Amino acid sequence: xxxxxxxxIGDAAVKSRLISTPLLTITALAIMSGLCVPELNPPVTILxxxxxxxxxxxxxxxxxxxxxxxxxxxxxxxxxxxxxTAPLSPFISSGMSDTAVRSSMKDMQExxxxxxxxxx
Amino acid sequence: xxxxxxxxxSAMLLxxxxxxxxxxxxGMSLTTAAGLSAGILLQFIFALPLALRRGGLSSGEQGFYAxxxxxxxxxxxxxxxxxSGELYIPYESSGGMxxxxxxxxxxxxxxxxISSVGIKAAARASLIAAAAGGVCIAIVVFSALxxxxxxxxxxx
Numbered sequence: 001x002x003x004x005x006x007x008x009i010g011d012a013a014v015k016s017r018l019i020s021t022p023l024l025t026i027t028a029l030a031i032m033s034g035l036c037v038p039e040l041n042p043p044v045t046i047l048x049x050x051x052x053x054x055x056x057x058x059x060x061x062x063x064x065x066x067x068x069x070x071x072x073x074x075x076x077x078x079x080x081x082x083x084x085t086a087p088l089s090p091f092i093s094s095g096m097s098d099t100a101v102r103s104s105m106k107d108m109q110e111x112x113x114x115x116x117x118x119x120x
Numbered sequence: 121x122x123x124x125x126x127x128x129x130s131a132m133l134l135x136x137x138x139x140x141x142x143x144x145x146x147g148m149s150l151t152t153a154a155g156l157s158a159g160i161l162l163q164f165i166f167a168l169p170l171a172l173r174r175g176g177l178s179s180g181e182q183g184f185y186a187x188x189x190x191x192x193x194x195x196x197x198x199x200x201x202x203x204s205g206e207l208y209i210p211y212e213s214s215g216g217m218x219x220x221x222x223x224x225x226x227x228x229x230x231x232x233x234i235s236s237v238g239i240k241a242a243a244r245a246s247l248i249a250a251a252a253g254g255v256c257i258a259i260v261v262f263s264a265l266x267x268x269x270x271x272x273x274x275x276x
Binding site: 056057058060061062069073075076085088089090091 | 125127128207208209210211223226227230233234237238240241242244245247248249251
């Protein structure tokens, strides 16, 4: 029911020229992206308000600056001494088989990789 | 938290070059583009031995890059000050003195925050930003090559 109502409201809002089609598309994409990793929803909710304020006050420049600060904050985070962004940054090629595209369990067991390689 | 690998240093060099490109104003002639590319290439040739080697930098290399970054930072600040007027900021004219001060101050604040978390985090972020920038440049070059328009190109 929520999908149908979303479609009807979106269509009505575009036809009545309350919002433009690109805005509706971007909003729909943003909501769908938010559903990819549900565990990240609470921290992203706070960040969303911060980005909204930065964009409203300083425009695209503010969003870019805040994005830089958030990226550096993520890169500075370490879990038990291991970089949060590893193996992307620092780039460890042997650790890339368990990121966006995951190798089979057999391959990962045989690659001879330990998490100790993430230490810089 | 303050030791860099050669790969991270290369990424930081690339990011600083990209910032200089962002601050570039007006049309670019083929000669200027060639000079700019040659400068970036030279910088990378000098950084290549460091990038290929695993581990940290020697004290001499550290001193050289410290002086280099101070001079390069001053030049980037000058370029950013001149380009501030092109930015759009609601509620404030970015071309005026207060707008320029606001933009420089905000960039300075983010730089201070980055310094506070350490150069290691900045280097890791540079690697991600450099990879994203490389993908963006590849897309721009690919789309430009599909429908090139050499009419606006000038040698001088």
